[in-house]
Amino acid sequence: xxxxxxxxxxxxxxxxxxxxxxxxxxxxxxxxxxxxxxxxxxxxxxxxxxxxxxxxxxxxxxxxxxxxxxxxxxxxxxxxxxxxxxxxxxxxxxxxxxxxxxxxxxxxxxxxxxxxxxxxxxxxxxxxxxxxxxxxxxxxxxxxxxxxxxxxxxxxxxxxxxxxxxxxxxxxxxxxxxxxxxxxxxxxxxxxxxxxxxxxxxxxxxxxxxxxxxxxxxxxxxxxxxxxxxxxxxxxxxxxxxxxxxxxxxxxxxxxxxxxxxxxxxxxxxxxxxxxxxxxxxxxxxxxxxxxxxxxxxxxxxxxxxxxxxxxxxxxxx
Numbered sequence: 164x165x166x167x168x169x170x171x172x173x174x175x176x177x178x179x180x181x182x183x184x185x186x187x188x189x190x191x192x193x194x195x196x197x198x199x200x201x202x203x204x205x206x207x208x209x210x211x212x213x214x215x216x217x218x219x220x221x222x223x224x225x226x227x228x229x230x231x232x233x234x235x236x237x238x239x240x241x242x243x244x245x246x247x248x249x250x251x252x253x254x255x256x257x258x259x260x261x262x263x264x265x266x267x268x269x270x271x272x273x274x275x276x277x278x279x280x281x282x283x284x285x286x287x288x289x290x291x292x293x294x295x296x297x298x299x300x301x302x303x304x305x306x307x308x309x310x311x312x313x314x315x316x317x318x319x320x321x322x323x324x325x326x327x328x329x330x331x332x333x334x335x336x337x338x339x340x341x342x343x344x345x346x347x348x349x350x351x352x353x354x355x356x357x358x359x360x361x362x363x364x365x366x367x368x369x370x371x372x373x374x375x376x377x378x379x380x381x382x383x384x385x386x387x388x389x390x391x392x393x394x395x396x397x398x399x400x401x402x403x404x405x406x407x408x409x410x411x412x413x414x415x416x417x418x419x420x421x422x423x424x425x426x427x428x429x430x431x432x433x434x435x436x437x438x439x440x441x442x443x444x445x446x447x448x449x450x451x452x453x454x455x456x457x458x459x460x461x462x463x464x465x466x467x468x469x470x471x472x473x474x475x476x477x478x479x480x481x
Contacts, residue, residue: 209231209232209234211239214227214228215227217274219274224242226241226270226273226274227240227254237259240257241254241257276363276365290306297316298323298344299321301318303317309361311327312330321346323344324345330343330358331343334354335357335385338381352369352370352374356370379394403457404432404459407462409430410431411463412430412432413432423449424447424448425448426447428443428445429443432460446470447469448463448468
């Protein structure tokens, strides 16, 4: 059921619509990564059907939930957009969830965000050719002022939250960037954590998830909370690395013939190059086995899969 929605939301039966669905990881300009995490593309083995639509007059949004069936099942949450031509509206994807209940909660929060944004400052500024420079080396061409000393800067390739000196001094030392720049994929959540009144309920939820997943040690230092493996993807990864440091773990794979996959593995799944050559081995693995890999890679038992040895040149004897 849609929480707190009976008096506001209008939920209709599925309607036929042949439109484009686009995956956008972040509905708000803060770009919280943890909104979705995955967005499968439709293929021959996948089908989709609309579950319900929801129109909220207070948010001004028309949203829908679409179920995907096939290899990557789940539920898309999409917003109806006018498009370049009013006669060609399209559905703009905002989230992808594993369960219908999670999709309905996401729908509720997106409607709520639409209402909350009307009372939050997002003052647009166009910098033209004289925009401030950002850490990625490019200048911002436009931005949004959230409050005095808090600005979202957008470049052609990336974006940053920027804090003036006074605001930046309010950031905990474990997270503070000396120049006051916080990139939009992960570090924006630091700004949302310290200035929650400038963000929507959905933003604050996503900021907490982002910090717990990607900066768990700093999060525990700042908040005093204790996180477990189930709370943080980074903690899970660290535990996996420790448990597999002497095992061969996949780092990449390419399609082979007859339902097989060429899997490259290193000890511990280490993808960071070391001085000198890093030992790599390549194995031929059934695609069905590779599909069962963990989030951090497939643990390879050399006795179970044939190894593909590198071709070595043969030199004639002198």
